[in-house]
Amino acid sequence: MAVAAGLVGSFAVMRRMTLASDAISHVALPGIGLALAFGVNPVLGGLAALFVGTVLVWVTEHETRLPTEAIIGVVFSAALALGSMLASGDELIEALFGTPRAAGGAETILGLAGAALVIVFVLWARNALVIALVSPDLARTAGVRVERLNLLFLLAFALAVALGLRYLGVLLMGSLIIIPATTAKHLARSLRGMQTASVAIAVAATIAGSLAAPALGLESGPLVITIAATIFFVSLLVRREA
Amino acid sequence: MAAEALEVVGLSVSFGATRVLDDVTFRVAAGSSLAIIGPNGAGKTVLLKALVGALPAEGTVRWASGTRIGYVPQKLDIERDLPLTGDEFLRAKAAVARVPGDAAARALDLVRLPADVAVRPIGTLSGGQFQRLLVAFALMGRPTVLLFDEPTAGVDEPGEQGIYDLFRRLQREEGLTLLLVSHDLSLVYQHADHVLCLSRRRTFYGPPLEILTPERLQEAYGVPVKFHAHDHAGT
Numbered sequence: 457m458a459v460a461a462g463l464v465g466s467f468a469v470m471r472r473m474t475l476a477s478d479a480i481s482h483v484a485l486p487g488i489g490l491a492l493a494f495g496v497n498p499v500l501g502g503l504a505a506l507f508v509g510t511v512l513v514w515v516t517e518h519e520t521r522l523p524t525e526a527i528i529g530v531v532f533s534a535a536l537a538l539g540s541m542l543a544s545g546d547e548l549i550e551a552l553f554g555t556p557r558a559a560g561g562a563e564t565i566l567g568l569a570g571a572a573l574v575i576v577f578v579l580w581a582r583n584a585l586v587i588a589l590v591s592p593d594l595a596r597t598a599g600v601r602v603e604r605l606n607l608l609f610l611l612a613f614a615l616a617v618a619l620g621l622r623y624l625g626v627l628l629m630g631s632l633i634i635i636p637a638t639t640a641k642h643l644a645r646s647l648r649g650m651q652t653a654s655v656a657i658a659v660a661a662t663i664a665g666s667l668a669a670p671a672l673g674l675e676s677g678p679l680v681i682t683i684a685a686t687i688f689f690v691s692l693l694v695r696r697e698a
Numbered sequence: 699m700a701a702e703a704l705e706v707v708g709l710s711v712s713f714g715a716t717r718v719l720d721d722v723t724f725r726v727a728a729g730s731s732l733a734i735i736g737p738n739g740a741g742k743t744v745l746l747k748a749l750v751g752a753l754p755a756e757g758t759v760r761w762a763s764g765t766r767i768g769y770v771p772q773k774l775d776i777e778r779d780l781p782l783t784g785d786e787f788l789r790a791k792a793a794v795a796r797v798p799g800d801a802a803a804r805a806l807d808l809v810r811l812p813a814d815v816a817v818r819p820i821g822t823l824s825g826g827q828f829q830r831l832l833v834a835f836a837l838m839g840r841p842t843v844l845l846f847d848e849p850t851a852g853v854d855e856p857g858e859q860g861i862y863d864l865f866r867r868l869q870r871e872e873g874l875t876l877l878l879v880s881h882d883l884s885l886v887y888q889h890a891d892h893v894l895c896l897s898r899r900r901t902f903y904g905p906p907l908e909i910l911t912p913e914r915l916q917e918a919y920g921v922p923v924k925f926h927a928h929d930h931a932g933t
Contacts, residue, residue, distance in 0.1 A: 470780060583790035586782060590774060590820070593752045594835065597769040597845075598794050644781040645819050 457567065457619045458632065458662040460574035462655035464616045465637030467578065467609065470650075471589050479532035480610075481617045481630035483509035485539025488551045488621070493542065498551065499563060502621045506614035509535060514607045539626075553625040553677055563622070570619050577612045581605060586647060624677040632658060635684040639691045657687055702762060703728040703843055703875040704749070709757035711741070711748050718744045721757070724894050724903045728762065728842075729869065731876035733890035733906075735883065737919045740896040742879040743772055746845050749877070765843055768836030772847040772879075776821045776828070784816040784823065784831045788838065795839030805834035810860060826857050833861060837868075844868075846878040862889060883910060883923070 484502035491501020509531060516527045539551070578585075584605055588595040592602045613633070620629030636657035637650075644650035665680030672679070704726040711719040718741040726732045734742050748755040750769055761767075788802035806816055809830040820828060836844060844865070862885065868874045880886050886893060886906060893909040895902040897918035902909050915923040 470782075583793040586787065586790040587794060590776065590782070590787060591771055593747060593750065593771055594769060594832075595794075596752050597750050597767045598791055598839070600794060641779065641781055646781055646783045646817075647786045650781040 457571050457623070458658040459655050460571040460578075460616045460619060461629075461633045462636050462640075462658035463578040463651060464574055464613050465633040465658070466640060466647075466651045466654040467585050467589070468613060468633060469637040469641050471609075479528050479630075480506075480509070480513075480613060481626050481633075482532045482539065483535035484617060484621055484626050485551060486535055486542055487539075488626070489539050489542025497563070499618065499621050502551075502626070503615075503618040505535070506618050507611065510610045510614040511607075514610055517606075518603060551621075551626055553628060553675065567619055567622075570615050574612050574616050574619070577608065581608065585609065624680065628677050628681045631681045632662070632684065635681065635688050636661065639684075639688040642688075642691055643694065657684065661687065701728045702726065703730075703765065704762070704877075705758070705760040706749070707758040707760075709745070709748060709755055709759060711744050711753055711755045719748065719755070719896070720901075722894075722896070722901055724892075726875055726877065726892070728875055729873045730891040731865075731869065731878070731889060732892045732894060733886040734877065734879045734894045734896065735881070735886060735918075736896035737898075740898060740918075742896055743847055745896065746847050746877070746879060750845065761843070766839060766841045767843050767845060768839070768841030769845045770829075770832045770836045770847060774828075774832070778821040780819060780821045782820055783818060784811070784820050787820055787831065788816070788835060791835050791838045797839050801838050802834075805837045808837055808864060809834045826854055830857070830861070833864075840872075841874065843875045843877065846876070848879055848881065865889070883915075886910070 484506050487501040487503070487505025487508075488498045489501075490496075490505075491498045513527050513531055516522070516531070520527075584595060584600045587598055588600060588602055588605055595602050595605070616633060617629050620632055623629075624632055637654045639657055640650045640653035644653055661680050661684035665683050666676045668674075669676035669679045702725050706725065707723050709719055709722040710717060722745065724732070734745060736742055744753060746769070747753045749759055750767060751759075785802065788805060789799060792799050792801050803813075806813065811827060811830045811834060815823065815827055816831070820831065823831060833846075836846075865874075865876055865878075866889070869876060878890075887910055890906055892904065893902075893906050895909050895914065895918050897920075899917060899920075902914055902918065908914075912922065
């Protein structure tokens with residue numbers, strides 16, 4: 457899960473989707489609310505809502521040519537409002553910040569499959585994504601189907617968010633995608649370097665947070681993100697040579 | 699008459715209610731070069747984007763079958779701290795265009811960009827170095843047509859000469875077709891087989907001798923235009 461987050465994050469940050477990425481995770485909320493209301497697995501509800509929201513963003517972007525960031529901002533703030541009406545009390549806190557409860561066997565297998573899918577996609581589409589982020593027109597003339605690539609990337613992003621719903625919750629999973637990648641961008645001078653660092657930081661923060669949480673008597677999700685954020689601030693002290 | 703590389707009939711592009719290109723018609727023979735000139739805002743960049751399918755347009759754009767396009771856009775806004783090296787950028791193209799990885803080194807060699815520059819993040823390159831990197835990017839994948847939007851903007855004088863020399867060499871050796879937007883009328887006069895002059899008022903198309911006349915240019919640009927016509931007939 458952390459590997460998938462680190463990889464997707466590195467492209468999200470380079471595509472200047474930082475804020476949008478955070479907002480995109482909020483759309484899971486109405487899905488979780490509905491799933492709880494109908495007694496379905498909340499992660500599945502969140503996943504479904506994420507996919508619907510993602511496709512909605514893509515179609516709106518395609519039709520209006522507004523920047524992705526602007527559309528996501530509108531769609532997902534609305535989703536957050538809607539979600540908080542549907543979920544209530546403890547459920548809401550759990551959906552927002554995750555729960556340390558262990559996931560069921562089927563959910564674990566599904567999660568691993570989802571993470572594998574995201575990782576394979578990012579590695580497979582890496583070159584096309586690189587060209588498209590420098591210039592969509594260049595990508596087009598190089599034979600890349602840019603619209604389709606954008607949709608696939610957004611879907612991979614949504615899937616990565618869904619992977620962390622149970623464990624980190626809606627608010628914090630967006631951070632696990634963005635913080636390690638932002639840190640890596642600050643440190644790295646090449647794409648390979650950035651992706652390696654991004655994955656390493658995401659994995660390190662997740663493992664350290666999960667191991668330390670019981671000992672400190674804290675929730676693991678918030679601790680994971682706190683560790684990631686600490687790494688980020690420490691990295692700011694390291695100035696790379698220009 | 700050589701085979702045609704490109705035929706454009708009645709091409710129009712609108713942004714909302716504003717018609718940027720109106721009923722533009724021209725053709726480009728394979729292996730020839732077409733210069734696209736005109737005042738700012740006449741739609742030169744829009745025309746190139748429409749030709750590569752990056753903008754929705756009305757009318758017909760017909761490329762010869764088997765056309766592979768290399769495109770150098772005008773100016774790209776690259777974040778200075780984007781962690782992507784020139785080398786990685788070119789290798790991404792090699793992978794997408796399914797050409798061997800050593801094509802990157804060959805392309806760098808063609809545009810005379812030193813290898814130690816190519817390993818730096820692309821946001822830290824100078825304007826001219828980045829321009830050459832883009833030309834190298836366009837040359838990978840064995841294009842049959844090159845589209846250049848102000849290929850030498852920001853390139854120093856020797857670099858500019860180098861890029862034009864490179865174009866001519868490629869044209870001679872590989873039979874490439876060139877479409878280039880330029881503001882440098884004397885270079886256009888020297889290098890182009892045909893000129894397409896876009897303007898809000900009228901569109902002219904023909905050989906440089908017919909288009910680059912003081913009367914025509916004044917009509918297109920709205921003010922008298924002077925340029926130094928090197929007489930290099932036959933180059």
